[in-house]
Amino acid sequence: MLASEDALIQIGSIVGVHGVKGWLKLFSDTDPAEQILKYHPWHVRQHGKLSAVEVAEVRQQGKKIQVRFKDVDNRNQAEAWVGATIWTKKADFPQLPEGEFYWHQLIGLRVENTEGETLGSVARLVETGANDVLVVEPGIGSVDDLERLIPYVEPEFIVTVDLAASSILVNWSKDF
Numbered sequence: 051m052l053a054s055e056d057a058l059i060q061i062g063s064i065v066g067v068h069g070v071k072g073w074l075k076l077f078s079d080t081d082p083a084e085q086i087l088k089y090h091p092w093h094v095r096q097h098g099k100l101s102a103v104e105v106a107e108v109r110q111q112g113k114k115i116q117v118r119f120k121d122v123d124n125r126n127q128a129e130a131w132v133g134a135t136i137w138t139k140k141a142d143f144p145q146l147p148e149g150e151f152y153w154h155q156l157i158g159l160r161v162e163n164t165e166g167e168t169l170g171s172v173a174r175l176v177e178t179g180a181n182d183v184l185v186v187e188p189g190i191g192s193v194d195d196l197e198r199l200i201p202y203v204e205p206e207f208i209v210t211v212d213l214a215a216s217s218i219l220v221n222w223s224k225d226f
Contacts, residue, residue, distance in 0.1 A: 058093060058100075059143075059154050062086045062136040067129055072122040073107075074131055076115045083113060089138035096134035149204075151211060153182075160217045161186045161200070164209065167193040167224050175202070184208075184218070193224045 066075040078086040087108055094103050104120040122128055143152060153175045161169045161184065173187040182202040188195045200222050201207050209219040 057139055057141065058137040059140045060135050061089060061138050064094075064131050064134045064136065066132060067125055068116050070125045072118050072124050072128045073109075073116045074118065074122075074128050076117060076136070078115060083115060084110060086115065086136070089142050091138070093137040094131070094134045095137060096131065100137070149211075151213070155213060156184070156211070156218070158216070159211070159213075161198075161220055162217060163220050163222050163224065165223070169193060169198055169200075169220070169222065169224065172218065173197075196224075198222070198226070 061080055062076050062078045064074050065077045067073065068075055076086065078084070080086045080089075087105075090105075092103050092105065093100050105117050106120040106122075107118040109116050118128075119131070122131070140154070146152065156172050157174060159172050161171060163169055168191045170186045170188040170192045172184050174185045176183045176185060176199075184198075184200040184202055186198040186200055188197065200220055205221075207221050209221055211218050
C-alpha cells in the first residue's frame with residue numbers, strides 16, 4: 051500500500067542506466083549517500099504517478115550507487131525509470147536528539163528576528179562546507195521583499211527552532 055503524499059520525502063533520483071542487465075544509477079539526497087539504501091520501501095514518482103518498487107540487488111562502486119529493481123532485467127526496462135524520483139516515509143527516518151532537525155523539517159518555517167520582524171520563511175537550505183545556510187524568502191507579512199541567506203550557526207544566529215509553532219527565531223537584523 052502506498053503512503054500518503056504528505057507522509058513521504060524525496061531521498062534520491064534515478065539518473066541513468068548501467069550495462070544491459072537492468073541496473074540503474076542513483077543520485078542520493080541522503081548524507082551519507084549510502085544511507086538511501088537503508089530506507090524501505092521505496093516509492094518512485096514518475097510522470098506524476100507514484101508506485102512502490104522492490105529493490106532486487108544493490109552495488110556500490112566508490113561513491114556511486116546502483117540498484118536493480120525486481121522484474122527489471124534489461125537496459126530497455128531500466129531506461130524507462132530514468133528521471134524518476136525516489137521517496138520514502140518520513141516516519142522511517144531515525145529520531146534525532148533534542149535540538150537537531152532534518153532539513154525537511156525546517157523548510158516552510160517562518161523566520162523572525164529578535165526585533166520581532168518577520169523576515170520570511172525557509173525556502174531551502176544550502177550546504178557550504180563550513181555550515182548549512184537557510185535561504186529565507188519573503189512572503190505575506192515579511193518586513194520587506196528581500197531574500198536572505200542566514201548561516202545555521204547556533205546560538206550566534208539561530209536562537210531557537212520551534213517546530214510546534216512553525217517558526218525559527220534568529221539573531222539577524224533586517225539590514226544584514
